[in-house]
Amino acid sequence: YDELSRQKSRQIDVKYLNxxxxxxxxxxxAETIVENESWNAHINQLEDAILKEPVRSILLVGxxxxxxxxxFKLFAKDALEKGWTIFEAGAAEILAGQIYIGExxxxxxxxxxxxxxxxxIIWFAQNFHELLLAGQHRFSSTGILDMMMPFLxxxxxxxxxxxxxxxxxxxxxTRPRVKSLFEIVRIAATDENTATxxxxxxxxxxQTLDGSAILSEQTLQExxxxxxxxxxxxxxxxxxxxxxxxxxxxxxxxx
Numbered sequence: 001y002d003e004l005s006r007q008k009s010r011q012i013d014v015k016y017l018n019x020x021x022x023x024x025x026x027x028x029x030a031e032t033i034v035e036n037e038s039w040n041a042h043i044n045q046l047e048d049a050i051l052k053e054p055v056r057s058i059l060l061v062g063x064x065x066x067x068x069x070x071x072f073k074l075f076a077k078d079a080l081e082k083g084w085t086i087f088e089a090g091a092a093e094i095l096a097g098q099i100y101i102g103e104x105x106x107x108x109x110x111x112x113x114x115x116x117x118x119x120x121i122i123w124f125a126q127n128f129h130e131l132l133l134a135g136q137h138r139f140s141s142t143g144i145l146d147m148m149m150p151f152l153x154x155x156x157x158x159x160x161x162x163x164x165x166x167x168x169x170x171x172x173x174t175r176p177r178v179k180s181l182f183e184i185v186r187i188a189a190t191d192e193n194t195a196t197x198x199x200x201x202x203x204x205x206x207q208t209l210d211g212s213a214i215l216s217e218q219t220l221q222e223x224x225x226x227x228x229x230x231x232x233x234x235x236x237x238x239x240x241x242x243x244x245x246x247x248x249x250x251x252x253x254x255x
Contacts, residue, residue, distance in 0.1 A: 036198055043071065045183065057152050059185065086124055091135075117157060132146075190236050
């Protein structure tokens, strides 16, 4: 009876979780995921955090384009193969459809049960900082993050979130507890050589309709120059990969 009870408690309510966010499957990771050797230490940090005791949730902190999501996908690919479930939902998804005060509290209560670590679920939240204000109203300054904090602190829920440095610093001003509650993984932009290597990985995974290479080395170097000149507001390698993906997508449309 005890073993049957434990098995039942570990069952994952995929239907409910998908009604709020998205439970990842292998199809989500089907698109080519480029690798960066400098991320290996970070991936090891993520793996250690979910396996050690006490368990710690993680915040990936870095400018837009440094590869936070790409790094997490590399980690997630391995985690799925090891039997973990990835559930993605941000503030907007959790708030969606909530009309009356009290509805959100009930949803959070249910989510806390559905995301219990015993079920081997990892909650992934992009724009993590948005969880702070989400759910606050004129009668209460308590948001989604505050409701989840006790369960993150005890390790009953594992959350891996993404945020940018400025947003993280603003978050600490109002919730300094976050610094001790999460393991902070800072991700820096790559240098030009590394970004070029990542771009080559992505290019090698694609081909034109006649099977030839999609870009010559000379064209790649010209693209790198253009990206540095006109897309400098986004960090490397994200700016370069975004340009390549959009260009390739347009090529497929035109042909």
